Amino acid sequence: MSVRYKFMIFFMIFSLAPLLVVTIVGQRGILRMGDTIADLAKKNRTEIVSRELQQTAEDYAKILGREKEVLELSLRIIARDAERFLSEPPSGVAKLYFAGDYDNPVTAPEDLTTSDKYRTGASGGESEPLSISFDHQVFLITPGTDKLAAARDASRLSKLLPLHKEFEGQLGDILYWQYVSLESGVHAAYPGHGGYPAGYNPKDRPWYTSARKRGALVWTRPYIDATTREVIMSASLPVRHTDGSFAGVTAIDVLLSEILQINELSSQWSPSMRSFVVWSGIREDTGEHGLWVVARKDYVENAAAWSGVMGMERLASSDLSKVNYLEREIRALKSGYLEMDYYGMDSVWAYAHAVENVNLVLIVPKKVILKKLEQVRETLHSLVRKQWLVSGIAAIGVILLLLLAGLWFAHAMIRPLFVMVEAVKRLAKGDFSARMNINTGDERDLLAKTFNEMVPQLEDRMQMRESLEVAKEIQQNLLPQEIPNLSGFDIAAKSVYCDETGGDYFDFFPCEDEHCSRFGIVVGDVTGHGVGAALLMATARALIRGLVTSPENLAQRLTQVNTLLSADVRDSGRFMSLFFLMIEEGSRTISWVRAGHDPAILYNPAEDVVEELVGPGMVLGVEEYYSYKQIDKLIETVGTIILIGTDGIWEAHDSEGELFGKDRVYQIIRENAYESAAAIQDAVLDAVSEFRGKRSQEDDITIVVIKIL
Numbered sequence: 001m002s003v004r005y006k007f008m009i010f011f012m013i014f015s016l017a018p019l020l021v022v023t024i025v026g027q028r029g030i031l032r033m034g035d036t037i038a039d040l041a042k043k044n045r046t047e048i049v050s051r052e053l054q055q056t057a058e059d060y061a062k063i064l065g066r067e068k069e070v071l072e073l074s075l076r077i078i079a080r081d082a083e084r085f086l087s088e089p090p091s092g093v094a095k096l097y098f099a100g101d102y103d104n105p106v107t108a109p110e111d112l113t114t115s116d117k118y119r120t121g122a123s124g125g126e127s128e129p130l131s132i133s134f135d136h137q138v139f140l141i142t143p144g145t146d147k148l149a150a151a152r153d154a155s156r157l158s159k160l161l162p163l164h165k166e167f168e169g170q171l172g173d174i175l176y177w178q179y180v181s182l183e184s185g186v187h188a189a190y191p192g193h194g195g196y197p198a199g200y201n202p203k204d205r206p207w208y209t210s211a212r213k214r215g216a217l218v219w220t221r222p223y224i225d226a227t228t229r230e231v232i233m234s235a236s237l238p239v240r241h242t243d244g245s246f247a248g249v250t251a252i253d254v255l256l257s258e259i260l261q262i263n264e265l266s267s268q269w270s271p272s273m274r275s276f277v278v279w280s281g282i283r284e285d286t287g288e289h290g291l292w293v294v295a296r297k298d299y300v301e302n303a304a305a306w307s308g309v310m311g312m313e314r315l316a317s318s319d320l321s322k323v324n325y326l327e328r329e330i331r332a333l334k335s336g337y338l339e340m341d342y343y344g345m346d347s348v349w350a351y352a353h354a355v356e357n358v359n360l361v362l363i364v365p366k367k368v369i370l371k372k373l374e375q376v377r378e379t380l381h382s383l384v385r386k387q388w389l390v391s392g393i394a395a396i397g398v399i400l401l402l403l404l405a406g407l408w409f410a411h412a413m414i415r416p417l418f419v420m421v422e423a424v425k426r427l428a429k430g431d432f433s434a435r436m437n438i439n440t441g442d443e444r445d446l447l448a449k450t451f452n453e454m455v456p457q458l459e460d461r462m463q464m465r466e467s468l469e470v471a472k473e474i475q476q477n478l479l480p481q482e483i484p485n486l487s488g489f490d491i492a493a494k495s496v497y498c499d500e501t502g503g504d505y506f507d508f509f510p511c512e513d514e515h516c517s518r519f520g521i522v523v524g525d526v527t528g529h530g531v532g533a534a535l536l537m538a539t540a541r542a543l544i545r546g547l548v549t550s551p552e553n554l555a556q557r558l559t560q561v562n563t564l565l566s567a568d569v570r571d572s573g574r575f576m577s578l579f580f581l582m583i584e585e586g587s588r589t590i591s592w593v594r595a596g597h598d599p600a601i602l603y604n605p606a607e608d609v610v611e612e613l614v615g616p617g618m619v620l621g622v623e624e625y626y627s628y629k630q631i632d633k634l635i636e637t638v639g640t641i642i643l644i645g646t647d648g649i650w651e652a653h654d655s656e657g658e659l660f661g662k663d664r665v666y667q668i669i670r671e672n673a674y675e676s677a678a679a680i681q682d683a684v685l686d687a688v689s690e691f692r693g694k695r696s697q698e699d700d701i702t703i704v705v706i707k708i709l
Helices: 003-014 018-084 146-171 206-214 262-268 295-299 321-333 373-396 397-428 442-480 530-548 552-569 660-669 677-692
Strands: 113-120 127-132 138-141 178-182 186-190 231-240 247-256 274-282 289-295 334-340 345-355 358-364 489-496 504-510 519-526 574-585 589-595 600-604 609-613 633-634 641-645 701-708
Touching: 003 660, 018 146, 018 334, 018 345, 018 358, 018 397, 018 442, 146 178, 178 552, 186 552, 186 600, 206 231, 206 247, 206 358, 231 504, 231 677, 247 334, 274 321, 289 321, 321 334, 321 345, 321 530, 358 600, 397 442, 442 530, 489 677, 504 530, 504 701, 519 641, 530 574, 552 574, 552 589, 574 641, 609 660, 641 660, 641 677, 660 677, 677 701
Parallel strands: none
Antiparallel strands: 113 127, 138 186, 178 186, 178 247, 231 247, 274 289, 274 358, 334 345, 345 358, 489 701, 504 519, 519 574, 574 589, 589 633, 600 609, 600 641, 641 701
16 A cells, blocks of 8 residues: 555544654655665765766876876987087077076066966965066076086077977976086076075985986975975986986976866866875885875975975875775776775775876765765755644644645655656666656756766766777777788787777788889887877878888888878877888898887897897977988898887886896797797797786787798
């Protein structure tokens, strides 16, 4: 018997007193049903939002990894040019502006301007724009420096200005400061600015000491910029003289708020979201292994003095079992989410791997996720309480009217709830056509509207996952389906992609002229993974197939490919490395063009010598007017083996983080030198898989083996 008929019987038998009792019981049932629906909706919404949060973490982790690669490439270019200019004699240049010149309006450059990106006192309190120059550098000479030597070095470093301006134009959204500081006491920074605090010495800054100590590219922990008081991180790289001795350090700064995407994440989710850059590894000072916070949102909100460096703390929670699970997942370079408290607040943690041992962790309180549902629950409770009061007062006046009103009220309240429960059950069974078709005119409509908006979004995400699988299958079909059979050569080739679509590429190019016996073999590697890398690979493949139609003028053809590709991708931050090898039936001469790719490996079994087929060449898609060069070589030994691969082979990691390396590849080639090309290929792939163990494949792998018969 339904509730509305029970109401009618109670009203008829007990009149007013039973009516009140039944009303209370019925409304309590409604509350319990509402709570049940709310709990189910909370569970579903928590799961859906957690997946969205995981996707957000993965997307921003990829952005973080890509920006890190672009910044490190830019830093290496600056270091290369700085070393070259330091080896050249100083030349006459335009006027040099020193730090004191910028602080004096009379001596400052004419183009001095202000920008919201550069503000003094930005870490707290009042801030004001910092005057900067985009047309000049600023030079700082530390006390006690040889003035004549400093002037010569400053003249040399001023030649970096065009490169700094170019990077500012292309990477201005992520770059903050660019600078070079020499051991001789000369410091040059861009954009030009003043405001250096008294006692500032570049050689005491963390970016300088870290790069000098390690002798390689290094990222600092967050610290406070001396001039703007912004929280920044720096990537620094030693600069050396031509004799290899230490000359100084070049570095670039990025805002911590940009690294953590604070503004974007806050607008997308909530200002209460916490974002962390987490490093998984062993601390040098303590020997402890764990998850260490390299950067966090609180550093931006609670900045310290400009001379300080942020400490590195352990990422922790009161739930040790879940913390250990999170550490295992991050060490395995996995992405995902879990529910765990954060300083006593129930939260959802999403994590994703960015690059090397660096990961992005996002934490959102569950009360933010469930805020709307809690509001709906409270509204429903409030509505029931009000209706009970109205029903009680009306029952005292007119029992008959209360009988009709109670019957109508019970029917009106229960019917939409059953509609909601049925829709939720259909969704739980995978029916994405489920909708809540109710029109109550109150807050229940908001719950129904939220549910109806949520279901198509969930269906879209499922379809997107299926579409990525189709895209992977299509990309695999772009690779050659058959290995060419050439007289005098034994060839084997294979690409092994990660779970998502990849950016590796290999292809074969027979000569279109029937009288031509030359044959081209190309291997390429696009930065990153996913749909973006796959699209760039497909574009590059189409350009190469369209332009490289004959063996002559190979370098010229690839120059044309680079020109067209650069026009499309130079603002995207992506690029592609490539190695193009040309062989000829009946000939022992090989030719190749290298575009930033790892050199091919050549093994001479007669002399047991391994060498690399090196050559000049920048990656495709970076410099539009770069010209490539072709290199030729005569192969004198039968059985010579040539292996062309991508860095997914030698940069594979085992469970301890050790690299597979090229030495292992050399040894495999030696041990299988008298096997077929396919056997050598399989030996390399099997060795990489065994070395990796249970660790998932982190990068695409492509290998081409040519054995000269």
